[in-house]
Amino acid sequence: MSGWLKVIGLGPGNEALITPEAQAALDAATDAVGYIPYVARLENRPGLVKHASDNRVEIERARHALEMAAAGRRVAVVSSGDPGVFAMAAAIFEALEEGPEDWRALDLEVLPGITAMLAASALIGAPLGHDFCAINLSDNLKPWALIEKRLRLAVEADFAMAFYNPRSKSRPEGFVRTLEILRDACGDSRPVIFARAVTTPEEEIRVVPLTEARPDMADMRTMVIVGSSQTRIITREGAPLVYTPRSA
Amino acid sequence: MSGWLKVIGLGPGNEALITPEAQAALDAATDAVGYIPYVARLENRPGLVKHASDNRVEIERARHALEMAAAGRRVAVVSSGDPGVFAMAAAIFEALEEGPEDWRALDLEVLPGITAMLAASALIGAPLGHDFCAINLSDNLKPWALIEKRLRLAVEADFAMAFYNPRSKSRPEGFVRTLEILRDACGDSRPVIFARAVTTPEEEIRVVPLTEARPDMADMRTMVIVGSSQTRIITREGAPLVYTPRSA
Incomplete structure (x- = not known):
């Protein structure tokens, strides 16, 4: 089983604004990575490891997520709103560009969300x-x-x-x-x-x-x-x- | 039973990007109003009347939707993407502002979507x-x-x-x-x-x-x-x- 990394937008807060695409990815993940209040929005379930971190450590968080995906985990990086609007997607690509060459071959997707x-x-x-x-x-x-x-x-x-x-x-x-x-x-x-x-x-x-x-x-x-x-x-x-x- | 009007974003095309909030509103509507290809995306079902119209008639379409809601229908105005981004929401408010005073008391909501x-x-x-x-x-x-x-x-x-x-x-x-x-x-x-x-x-x-x-x-x-x-x-x-x- 090979790993993947999906950068997922949880929308602004209301659960009815999470897209089915995002929900399916969350349900399939082995690891959830993100800022503390966003990871806290995810339901606890067996098989999901939560990795919550503080604000302003986006690059460290991005590297950790990429490392886990490279090691075969199915990693959901969660942002509030849309991950491509002032959120984790840019940090993931910054870390990817600076990181080891083999990260570029990772199965990597950005799943849009309703931005604030x-x-x-x-x-x-x-x-x-x-x-x-x-x-x-x-x-x-x-x-x-x-x-x-x-x-x-x-x-x-x-x-x-x-x-x-x-x-x-x-x-x-x-x-x-x-x-x-x-x-x-x-x-x-x-x-x-x-x-x-x-x-x-x-x-x-x-x-x-x-x-x-x-x-x-x-x-x-x-x-x-x-x-x-x-x-x-x-x-x-x-x-x-x-x-x-x-x-x- | 009183009418309502919801201006709904269907997202860019993939059904897995329609929010549960938008889907629930579509399921409860009696009438769907919009540009031909967007209305065509909705499933036919008993109890839903589809009103598809051509491009460039946004204000006429908006008035028609407001009239039906005022008459007690549950009206879904559908746009691709997000209705607030170069789509039907602004046209609805233009028609509302120019229209009869009692339209301002309508039960009216905009439901966001994933914009293109x-x-x-x-x-x-x-x-x-x-x-x-x-x-x-x-x-x-x-x-x-x-x-x-x-x-x-x-x-x-x-x-x-x-x-x-x-x-x-x-x-x-x-x-x-x-x-x-x-x-x-x-x-x-x-x-x-x-x-x-x-x-x-x-x-x-x-x-x-x-x-x-x-x-x-x-x-x-x-x-x-x-x-x-x-x-x-x-x-x-x-x-x-x-x-x-x-x-x-």
Whole structure:
């Protein structure tokens, strides 16, 4: 029996958003590898060994997964959302490229999942309904100047914008600066969506005008979506709907 | 019994990529509304009326779906991929905003799906593994000058780029121009991925350097992904892997 490695997206939290393809791979795995809270989402069963690790050790985790697959294990590397969007897939390929040549012959697949921005977008309407960009606001691995440049160009392009990892306890100043840049560059009161822990019991969503968005409205479990200049709000009883028209 | 409207993402084609949430909604619907090939994907069953319509009539289709839900039907509006990404959700909200006030009280939900760019990305590696943008190259509803502006700014921001609707028979010149702009603005041979009919029996994927990309490599069923300046190719036996590192 030969090993494999599948990089699997678990979706944003709701089990009904895990694809049958992903579920079948999880059911066939001998080992599950990932960040502690994601591995904790998997059911315990005989024959499945869980390897949970802390944040910020993605490359070590990727190497471990590749080593186990090379040794004949059936390894599921799990990410929240989609593994190809600010998650484990890129780390796996970084480790693969730097690793032993024979890793390139491994049976390796990426199985897509529902990424947080699209789950959040669906819950509030269709704010990413036309051209948009996705930016990781963490400056752990790239210079802050690059993030700032992308923010300004994204506004100039009039993209709707989805921000992952907006704010950590250790680096709260980045999101403060992000909101300042957006207010400066946009100069309007376009809607900002703060969508926290979407599709889980802790889900919280609110929509505020950019002029009223505050840094403490986001934490690391929050997805932030900023409309383009054309994004519209439909008021109704209860939560409003936010969408970006197809002509935007 | 009161009506509802759910805007449902069927994913890129493979039935194992339809979420259980979407499948449950399809099973409970009395009416399915959508573009002919997407409605054709649904199983026929007693109690389900199919309303298939041609392309380019999205607003009429949206109004019809809203009218049926208001009349007490359980209406599934189906899109390929994710309904919030260049699909039916924005059209539904456009029709809702222009329509009668009581439509705003409808029981209305958007159910996310696996969008084509993320399915294509997973098949080739992780080319959208860091900051990226998604642009609809169709100029049916927006001026070509806006598309061109976004392309140039996206290159300046060094986003990886995903292009939907790259080329139709009636407007072949847009994608010719897109490739010219990219070659001019990028000035390098970064990888371009042509991913056609992903996860279906007609699936075809190829990776070429930007300098060798040709307009006829894409049609309306093709998703085009262009790497950032940092996107890497891992060669191996068989298809190469393409990924954008987390520091890009």
